[in-house]
Amino acid sequence: MKRAILLLLHLGKSYTEEIAAAATGLGLALVGLSSRPGAPEVLDGTRRHLADCVVTEETELRSGDVEKAVREFTDRGYRVEAVLASFEGYRLLMAEFNERLGARDSSEAALRLCLDKYELRRHLFAEGLSEVRVSPVVPGETPELDPSARWFVKPVRGASSFATFVLEDVADLADLPAIQEQMRADRRMKAIFMDRYDFLVEEYVEGPEFSFETVVLDGRVHHLCVHEKARVERLERTTLEGMSVSPPASIGRELVLEAADHVTRCLTALEERGLTAGTFHIEVKYWESRKRWEIIEINPRMGGSLINPSTRTVTGYSLLDLWTESLVLPDGERDAFCDRLTRASQVEALRTGAPTRATVFLSKYGEKGRTIDEIRFDPPTRPPRILRLHVAEGTELDASDRGICLMDALWDVAADDLGAETAFLDRHAAEHFHVRYR
Numbered sequence: 001m002k003r004a005i006l007l008l009l010h011l012g013k014s015y016t017e018e019i020a021a022a023a024t025g026l027g028l029a030l031v032g033l034s035s036r037p038g039a040p041e042v043l044d045g046t047r048r049h050l051a052d053c054v055v056t057e058e059t060e061l062r063s064g065d066v067e068k069a070v071r072e073f074t075d076r077g078y079r080v081e082a083v084l085a086s087f088e089g090y091r092l093l094m095a096e097f098n099e100r101l102g103a104r105d106s107s108e109a110a111l112r113l114c115l116d117k118y119e120l121r122r123h124l125f126a127e128g129l130s131e132v133r134v135s136p137v138v139p140g141e142t143p144e145l146d147p148s149a150r151w152f153v154k155p156v157r158g159a160s161s162f163a164t165f166v167l168e169d170v171a172d173l174a175d176l177p178a179i180q181e182q183m184r185a186d187r188r189m190k191a192i193f194m195d196r197y198d199f200l201v202e203e204y205v206e207g208p209e210f211s212f213e214t215v216v217l218d219g220r221v222h223h224l225c226v227h228e229k230a231r232v233e234r235l236e237r238t239t240l241e242g243m244s245v246s247p248p249a250s251i252g253r254e255l256v257l258e259a260a261d262h263v264t265r266c267l268t269a270l271e272e273r274g275l276t277a278g279t280f281h282i283e284v285k286y287w288e289s290r291k292r293w294e295i296i297e298i299n300p301r302m303g304g305s306l307i308n309p310s311t312r313t314v315t316g317y318s319l320l321d322l323w324t325e326s327l328v329l330p331d332g333e334r335d336a337f338c339d340r341l342t343r344a345s346q347v348e349a350l351r352t353g354a355p356t357r358a359t360v361f362l363s364k365y366g367e368k369g370r371t372i373d374e375i376r377f378d379p380p381t382r383p384p385r386i387l388r389l390h391v392a393e394g395t396e397l398d399a400s401d402r403g404i405c406l407m408d409a410l411w412d413v414a415a416d417d418l419g420a421e422t423a424f425l426d427r428h429a430a431e432h433f434h435v436r437y438r
Helices: 016-025 042-047 063-075 088-101 108-115 117-126 170-185 253-269 307-315 319-327 331-344 346-352 415-432
Strands: 002-009 029-034 052-055 078-084 134-137 151-155 165-167 199-203 209-217 220-234 239-246 278-287 292-299 358-365 372-377 386-389 405-413 433-437
Touching: 002 016, 002 063, 002 088, 016 029, 016 319, 029 042, 029 063, 029 078, 042 052, 052 063, 063 078, 063 088, 078 088, 078 319, 088 108, 108 117, 117 134, 117 199, 117 253, 117 292, 151 170, 165 170, 170 199, 209 253, 209 307, 209 319, 209 331, 220 253, 220 307, 220 331, 220 346, 220 358, 239 307, 239 415, 253 278, 253 292, 253 346, 278 319, 307 319, 307 358, 307 405, 319 331, 331 346, 358 415, 372 386, 372 405, 405 415, 415 433
Parallel strands: 002 029, 002 078, 029 052
Antiparallel strands: 134 199, 151 165, 151 199, 209 220, 209 278, 220 239, 239 358, 278 292, 358 405, 372 433, 386 405
């Protein structure tokens, strides 16, 4: 029997090439289970990186599909030792089967709590780790909100900044039924909502926003990298992250370390629920008027966009590699693994005053429901080291109130001049990124 990791793919897609390389480095085969993509050719490139693959007839994977696939791969000569899902909609399936297989992961209950933004906020509030007031949005009822505070609306189960916005007028809640219909109809993202289409409204935390790229093993928390969301664009019914910079440019090291310690306390408070292992993308804001840090989201997965290439540039380690390795790590290698994370950590470098590398990456978004006529990004000087165009001529963009990313681009920058670097690259992209619609 060949030892294997089972990758759960949504509509034929995941970070298959990178995960296959990580599995190979561990001496494991990578086998895949995918929901049925709309276009069968999507799987052509994916299959090249898989030792074997099973595709279901449905567009979403269920627990029974995974159970059947594990048996089928066993019959084909593969002993599945762990399950990995980069797609958030399958994260609970991953935890369910890792518990069955004995792989190192957090409990399904702990991850379900993280993914429920309403219950997570209530839990942190009860633990004294949050001061943000929150209320569910109940159909047909107008929530009683303190008029002296600003409020923010978001889905209880979110994806791609879907319908996240500052509530300027309580009458705007009347738009939610139409947005919920979009959520139900969104073929690419529907699985992430896990049949939850309700909303919450919570106090708006006014201040800069950051994300921690964090690996947890046996309850030990390692903040590998931190990004500042340096440019945020607010559209009518969504909030988009236009630029990220690492390390943060607008606050000093003491505040960054204060944030890291707060995130660690929040994760520790979830340990008794079974949050003991995994890779996390944790969004936090500094509430300037109250001089305190607040968790915005605890995402039990790797961050999207160019978070992983940025983290790899800064630390030398891929989050996908570390996540894959942690699932099957022998007991005798745990301390050495944690020592590697500590040595690589950008946050620990900031703590000790050691030098750190720096990156800036930009994302450009499209107009919902439009069709691309032309798109290009060809700066005459200082091209990005990584450039990913996600659409081409003729692409019809989804008519959806979520972020529809057209392009991601990453630059290596000077860590001692981040203010000037971010200002230049912001102008640089604005001048040389061109998109035209039909």
